[in-house]
Amino acid sequence: MLVRTALEALAQRPIPFLRSAWPWRSLAYLLAGAVPGLPVLGVVAAVAVTSSPAVLVAGVAVAALLTPVAGRYERWRLRLVDGVPLPDTPPEPGGDTGEPPRRGREVRVAALGGLALLVLWWIDLVMAASGAAGPVLLILSPVVQPEAEPVAAVAASAAGVLLVPVAAYTLTAWAGARGAMTRAILAPQAAELAEVLRSRARLVDAFETERRRIERDLHDGAQQRLVALTMTLGMARLDLPDDSPAARAVERAHGEAKQALAELRALVRGVHSQVLTDRGLPAAVRDVAGRSPVPVAVDLALDERLPAAVEVTAYYVVTEALANVARHSGASAARVTGGAADGALVLEIHDDGRGGADPARGTGLTGLADRLAVVGGRLSLSSPAGGPTRMRVEIPCAS
Amino acid sequence: MRVVIAEDAVLLREGLIGLLERFGHTVAAAVGDAPSLVEAVEEHRPDVVVTDVRMPPGFSDEGLRAALELRRARPAPAVLVLSQYVEQTYAAELLDSGGGAGVGYLLKDRVGDVREFVDALGRVAAGGTVVDPEVVRQLLRRPRDPLLRLTPREREVLALIAEGRSNASIAGALFVTEAAVAKHIAGIFTKLDLPPAADGNRRVLAVLAYLRRQ
Known part of the structure; x- marks a missing residue:
């Protein structure tokens, strides 16, 4: 002991x-x-x-x-x-x-x-x-x-x-x-708790910096090389007679290189959102909504950019929430609404699915709540069996 | 065609130069950052500009911003933007610029399909509109959209219009007659409330209707 x-x-x-x-x-x-x-x-x-x-x-x-x-x-x-x-x-x-x-x-x-x-x-x-x-x-x-x-x-x-x-x-x-x-x-206990929260926030910041670095490295390195490779293979294919074995081999290599590029792109996109950094939360949310298999209407307007930690957390929450909607809810439509009010960012994510989302089961919702806690945010959820599901997120953003 | 290229990765820049020259086009200038792009376009007045989104000095969306700046000039030069990811925000901003004519937004991967890429660049230089199939695919995934009124065939046709194709090329791709394509296009225009008298290129307006319906 x-x-x-x-x-x-x-x-x-x-x-x-x-x-x-x-x-x-x-x-x-x-x-x-x-x-x-x-x-x-x-x-x-x-x-x-x-x-x-x-x-x-x-x-x-x-x-x-x-x-x-x-x-x-x-x-x-x-x-x-x-x-x-x-x-x-x-x-x-x-x-x-x-x-x-x-x-x-x-x-x-x-x-x-x-x-x-x-x-x-x-x-x-x-x-x-x-x-x-x-x-x-x-x-x-x-x-x-x-x-x-x-x-x-x-x-x-x-x-x-x-x-x-x-x-x-x-x-x-x-x-x-x-x-x-x-x-x-x-x-006092509160001070220790505050210190724990601060150290968690620092960890999240460090992770975010690291993710950004990985994204940049992949973008500057592997992605560019793969694009150049597909280009070279595409050009090589032009020089080969259509029915030659070499043409077929090059074509296959070309297809595989393109596939690798597509997979790498999906991976890198999950690591860090460049549009979030460049254009802020509403643009990034609209883009993630556009990629969702369930149609998502977005009504989110902000007058100014929010602190980076708030943006990253809010983006993470929306991404996860929409992934849950697509995976579990069986919804045919979803809606993301929100805005800044009284020094806090408020986001609401609705879907018309079957409801019954329970934070006690599965780690998804707990993970969201944990991530929000780091920036002092709150999550409330209403998801009766039979739906609809409504998630409300508040993140203070003193700026 | 006389082309100005802006791409910061040397490997790709050299590749693009080789590719375009192989198809008989002239690369007037190839630069590696956004400010040089604006200068090179002023100096060379190319038929078309090819630019990457992310470039020095800030490695965010400088290339796109430079493209938008170029598009504000009169006459606006034709610009094809290559992007590592499909971002509907970027696509919408670009297509809104200069009336949507002579502009393109493609995933960077498309340069691998060299012939299609050079064709797309030609269409942009000729005042056409080219939108990456991936952008269109994402938009078509929204069944609740007012665009739901379009039949599956009409959506296919609209997707091909967005790629900047002519009626003949669409007919070839779908194995139908040109008359059938014309009928589908008329249907699309009606359902999207684009009356025949409307100013501008209705094909471009149809694509814009898609992108704005977000």
């Missing part, structure tokens, strides 16, 4: 746990918790010595200024009991995730720092002292209490040794709980 935090370590079998570094790391974590107490003690001491309100005000001000530092210290110290990296939320250039998360993080760090300065340091210290000092003092009783009965001293010493495992569990439990609390303040 991979153990990443002190709390997870507690769930191990006793011997491996006691032999591990986790009790020691927990003790170190709690002792390190005393550091934020030093400036507080300093301020308290200064106020006590001078009894001056001015010093009190200055002390409070210093403490307030120290909260971000204390918060960062807490964040740094967390790694002693929690090996899972905290999600970092760097401001993304040009993205809609610029300022707010970052400011949110700073507020969270400062809040944690304030908490650490006010209460947490002495709780940590008390827990470390009561957990570790008890057994240590008992073990050392022959030394610290030389006037006691030797038998009692040795017995106390033995009791102290027996208490060490108990102390290890207590210290680790408290340190683990403290670590979980720090993590909860610094990285």
Whole structure:
């Protein structure tokens, strides 16, 4: 079992746990918790010595200024009991995730720092002292209490040794709980989820870039060569007498090269839509509708180009939806309508087929929903048995 | 014919030059990007222009945009656009330009059928309209279209018109008499509401009616 935090370590079998570094790391974590107490003690001491309100005000001000530092210290110290990296939320250039998360993080760090300065340091210290000092003092009783009965001293010493495992569990439990609390303040679930979403969006972007590169490479390479090949074969055929065996062979080669070209074209087209890049979503949707075996009416008008991620996702959704219509619905007609409204792209895909589309069965619809989730989009589906099927897609496009 | 070619892949450009010269045509200029195409056409005033859609500098649809720009000139030069894919958007834009006469849109693959390709280029240079059979096939796949009123035979005939063929050539392809073809064409014009008095080439208008019905 991979153990990443002190709390997870507690769930191990006793011997491996006691032999591990986790009790020691927990003790170190709690002792390190005393550091934020030093400036507080300093301020308290200064106020006590001078009894001056001015010093009190200055002390409070210093403490307030120290909260971000204390918060960062807490964040740094967390790694002693929690090996899972905290999600970092760097401001993304040009993205809609610029300022707010970052400011949110700073507020969270400062809040944690304030908490650490006010209460947490002495709780940590008390827990470390009561957990570790008890057994240590008992073990050392022959030394610290030389006037006691030797038998009692040795017995106390033995009791102290027996208490060490108990102390290890207590210290680790408290340190683990403290670590979980720090993590909860610094990285609320929502922030982690946002980070997961962002990393998914980056992955999708990377895939899209890669697909575009593959399409370009095939276009510039294999496709051009095959066209040149069919041209050469076509010319060679002209030079051969009609009924010669060579003419038949060249003709066959010509036909196969053309077939290969057609297959390659279908493949490349599925990889990346050039018309989407060049002309935007409405043109690309009209083209994909034109290729559908089921007649598709398109009523989609947009005043301006949408962000690339939105276009690619919307195109993907329409392509998949129309493929489903052709494959499963038995529809005789379909309709794609949509437009931009209130900062969102809304698309509706209707068909007059037999309905009964169910996201629980098959991965097609789940795949669409997953893909939409990456750009914060939503999919709703109405598909009663007997039809018709109506799919509605909303994608926010802050531009 | 005097031809200007724009194609960025050297292999294809050389191939096209060889092919056209073999059929006795003159290649006035062969260029590799859209701005050079516009310059070469101004300089050489060719009978017909052959251009690829995707070309430098941006490798998107520069060739098509250059073709549309050329088509805005008066008189508009005849232009045949070669495309790696059938895009109805591109086809419709092209056929809308300059009244749809002297313009063609073919899948790049068609250059492999050298004789048919050179014939198509000749038809475009002579002011005809050539649309790739694949575009027509996609359009014909819409049974709910108002074009449903056409009989299967009339649709076949319309597809051949879109390829820029004459009545005689259509009759030959369908193994019917020219009179029968003329009858089908009259039927198509009626069903597509193209009265005999309408201006322009009714054959082109029939093809445009197809493409606009999207």
